[in-house]
Amino acid sequence: MGVYIQAAAQISVQNPLCDDWLDNPITYDVPFQKALDADYRPFLDPIASRRMGKILKRAIATSMTVVEATGINNPDAIIVGTGLGCIENTEKFLLAMLREGESLLQPTYFINSTHNTISSHIANHLKCASYNSTYVHLGVSFESALLDAFMQFQLGRVRTALVGAHEEMILNYFNVLQRVGYWGENMATETAVSFMLEDTRRDHSMAQIREVILLHNPTPERKEEAIADTSARLGVSPGSWEIPASVKPIFGESLTNQSYELYAAAVRMHRGLTGDHILLINDYRGTETSLIFLSKC
Amino acid sequence: MEKIYVTGYGIISSLGRGVPATLEALRNRRSGIGPLRWLETIHSHLPCAEVPFSTEELRELAGIPAGNITTRTALMGMIALEEALEQAGWHVNRPARPVLISGTTVGGMENTERYFLDFMENDTKNDYILAHDCGVCTQMIADRFGGFDMLSTLSTACSSAANAMIMGADMIRTGRTSFAVAGGSECLSKFHLNGFNTLKILDKDPCRPFDDTRAGLNLGEGAAYLVLESEASVKARGVKPICVLSGYGNACDAYHQTASSPEGDGAVLSMNKALTEAGLKPGDIGYVNAHGTGTPNNDESEGKALMRVFGADGVPPVSSTKSFTGHTTSAAGSVEAVISILALLHDFLPVNLNFLHPMEMLSFGPVTDERPVRPLRHVMTNSFGFGGNDTTCIFSKI
Known part of the structure; x- marks a missing residue:
């Protein structure tokens, strides 16, 4: 069994839906930057577009880009990771409730406030009735989604899977998190990355996902053991894993920014800019750790 | 395909705390739906099914000291988890690398909806800011017991806990663990009570599912977890399985x-x-x-x-x-x-x-x-x- 990244697409603070960031990254000197807009017209009619928040537009645009690139328009699974979900609609409903009281509220913001709004909008857009799930586990929400997809392949339940990481950030919540010293040295941003995975190696395959591991409160020994065990099982010597420099300086920081690390690693691997094996490590605030093992196709 | 055994289960809901209280209520046709006692809202005419304990009482039941930051959702989760782990012999014969997969959507909203304006304007309620996240709720539940090797949190709205059970079972079937605790926890919040109310799907009378006169749902709250285990683990730990997630x-x-x-x-x-x-x-x-x-x-x-x-x-x-x-x-x-x-x-x-x-x-x-x-x-x-x-x-x- 192999799990291959057949296509990947991003919308971020870099030029959307392309790889310009690799040679000409846009640089910023602000603490918080929202994602740049893509041209959504090729993906959404104007009426649908007006009804959707930007997080949903980005999810549809990145999803449709990988659908169109691969011709896989009815994937066997749609799985999304999102740390905070549709926080803009959540805030709108919450502030209306807190400021205007409970008697005049409208349903629209509530309907589109749940975390799974994103995966279900993708499913509705594709008219895709297959396996559908959403993970919301802090800084490893995306890796949880990826792990679920990987297991569905391992269990032979799917041959294709659309996996995404989608995050929005609003000024109020950025400020609130700033208050508790949440943000590190990198700029706070939003996230939109979609991957089309398939069980078959093809000419356009970007990288092979070999394993995905999540750990809670791991000791350094537990982490080393997980890497050693996986290396032995995959027949790769533990020293052969290249651990790339983080792309946070390029794409910024969000709860699901590990999706950009995977995206960038796959793009670089596909272009022959890396070694044969890559290990992506995410240590989220010392409590949740993820390991993603990749190999060249 | 590998069998997934259920070796423990725990629950807290409007029917009370624990499996025996739940069974007694079901057999004696005692509904947990009634007037609101704890949630503060102008919609107090809407019947709901609240867990019959205040948050302070839940703290005591869960053994969480008064000063510690927690949420009602996390407390209910701890109480249900403890019952499930107890039944599965967690304290007698500790499993090697247990995982916890939990479903929630409301997360820490009960505090956020109380303090969000404070969050934005001053530093008095900062301790509750990070507790808003769904994933923090899972962490608080897991860390009450310790020893969990991996955690994750699911949110597919009202099917979250069911999908958590699926992920737990899949973790066992792919050999990632032999002991997965899975389920969900959710307390009532003003946020989602009002949300459902704007959708006009809340009945002002006790709900009547599958009745021709049905007019909507009543919101409830609660938590429940199952311990899922591989056959090898059941044998090695010498526990008696309850049933199979087939x-x-x-x-x-x-x-x-x-x-x-x-x-x-x-x-x-x-x-x-x-x-x-x-x-x-x-x-x-x-x-x-x-x-x-x-x-x-x-x-x-x-x-x-x-x-x-x-x-x-x-x-x-x-x-x-x-x-x-x-x-x-x-x-x-x-x-x-x-x-x-x-x-x-x-x-x-x-x-x-x-x-x-x-x-x-x-x-x-x-x-x-x-x-x-x-x-x-x-x-x-x-x-x-x-x-x-x-x-x-x-x-x-x-």
């Missing part, structure tokens, strides 16, 4: 964000997937614990889906125990899994309260007599969420 299926209705398709397409898919995985025929199912919210849309759509899966003349006994527990939203999947397992173990059919008038378009009415015609071997439970996230689980006797 099949499960997840599908998307792909129809509408808050409404089910008229013919229940997603529900048909999830039930059929679960039957296929369990290697069972529709006729093997002795009881279905329906999603059965009591809204006009859900019960018609789910009812038609049941007729499509089982045949109009072959629908097994069906009930919605939301007439007891209210709709416990993200926890519903595991709350109703525990109820389904109780039915299986004690060979009774949980009745569907408040049913009087059959629905014209359905060939069946819900259970009103708790005596099964034949002993139960396999029971099915449905959980459907906003966005058409439909999930079905089947539990079987050993």
Whole structure:
């Protein structure tokens, strides 16, 4: 069994839906930057577009880009990771409730406030009735989604899977998190990355996902053991894993920014800019750790 | 496919704390739905199914000191988890690398909705800011016990806990763990009470699932967790399995964000997937614990889906125990899994309260007599969420 990244697409603070960031990254000197807009017209009619928040537009645009690139328009699974979900609609409903009281509220913001709004909008857009799930586990929400997809392949339940990481950030919540010293040295941003995975190696395959591991409160020994065990099982010597420099300086920081690390690693691997094996490590605030093992196709 | 054993289960809901209280209420037709006691809202005329303990009382039951930052959702989760772990012999024979997969959507909203304006304007409630995240809730529950090797959090709205059970089982089937605790926890919040209220799907009377006069749901709260274990782990730890999680299926209705398709397409898919995985025929199912919210849309759509899966003349006994527990939203999947397992173990059919008038378009009415015609071997439970996230689980006797 192999799990291959057949296509990947991003919308971020870099030029959307392309790889310009690799040679000409846009640089910023602000603490918080929202994602740049893509041209959504090729993906959404104007009426649908007006009804959707930007997080949903980005999810549809990145999803449709990988659908169109691969011709896989009815994937066997749609799985999304999102740390905070549709926080803009959540805030709108919450502030209306807190400021205007409970008697005049409208349903629209509530309907589109749940975390799974994103995966279900993708499913509705594709008219895709297959396996559908959403993970919301802090800084490893995306890796949880990826792990679920990987297991569905391992269990032979799917041959294709659309996996995404989608995050929005609003000024109020950025400020609130700033208050508790949440943000590190990198700029706070939003996230939109979609991957089309398939069980078959093809000419356009970007990288092979070999394993995905999540750990809670791991000791350094537990982490080393997980890497050693996986290396032995995959027949790769533990020293052969290249651990790339983080792309946070390029794409910024969000709860699901590990999706950009995977995206960038796959793009670089596909272009022959890396070694044969890559290990992506995410240590989220010392409590949740993820390991993603990749190999060249 | 590898068998997934259930070796422990724990629950807290409006029916009380623990499995015995739940069983007693179900058998004595004692509903947990009533006037609001704890949640502060102008909609106090709406009946709800609150857990019968204040947050301070829950703190005491969970053993969390008064100063520690926590949430009602996390406290209920700890209480249910403790019962499940106790039954699975956690303290006697510790499993090697347990994992916890938990479903929630509300997360820390009960504090956020109280303090959000403070969050923005001053530093007095900063301790609650990070506790807003759904994932923090899972961390708080896990870290009350310690030793969990991996955690994750699911949010597919009202099917969250059911999907958490699927992920737990898949973790075992892919050899990632031999001991997965899975379920969900959700407390009532002003946020989602108002949200459901704007959708005009809350009944001002106790809900009447599958009744022709049904007029909506009552919100509830609660938590429930199952301990899922591999056969090897059951043997190595020397524990007695309760039943088997024999099949499960997840599908998307792909129809509408808050409404089910008229013919229940997603529900048909999830039930059929679960039957296929369990290697069972529709006729093997002795009881279905329906999603059965009591809204006009859900019960018609789910009812038609049941007729499509089982045949109009072959629908097994069906009930919605939301007439007891209210709709416990993200926890519903595991709350109703525990109820389904109780039915299986004690060979009774949980009745569907408040049913009087059959629905014209359905060939069946819900259970009103708790005596099964034949002993139960396999029971099915449905959980459907906003966005058409439909999930079905089947539990079987050993």
